[in-house]
């Protein structure tokens with residue numbers, strides 16, 4: 001292989017690889033934090049969660065809600081660009097661009113493009129509550145504890 005041909009081929013390979021890396025970085029912003037959210041998470045015994053309260057599980061970016069019937073879990077990641085939502089009196093607010101959601105995770109005002117996902121909740125053999133962010137359920141679905 002001639003030197004000139006080698007340099008030309010190396011330069012074009014570099015441009016293709018650099019372009020692919022830039023494209024992947026750009027596209028990642030549309031799928032924020034998904035990789036870390038997919039694992040099943042044991043969050044503890046039901047009694048650790050006060051009734052009629054949303055408890056933020058900060059290591060996994062979701063809220064757990066418990067009422068007198070059971071427990072359910074909703075993502076705390078804004079569907080706009082992935083900021084962590086703060087609990088307000090009657091829903092969730094995004095500190096980044098102002099999206100608001102009600103307590104069912106439904107978008108009340110944008111720019112959030114879609115509702116918050118609710119995650120499947122179950123109980124492990126040891127009695128701990130387990131949240132599975134890889135399994136999306138309806139906002140009305142809850143794991144019955146009573």
Ligand code: FES
Nearest residue numbers: 078080081094097
């Ligand atoms: S990231 Fe929440 S509104 Fe933009």
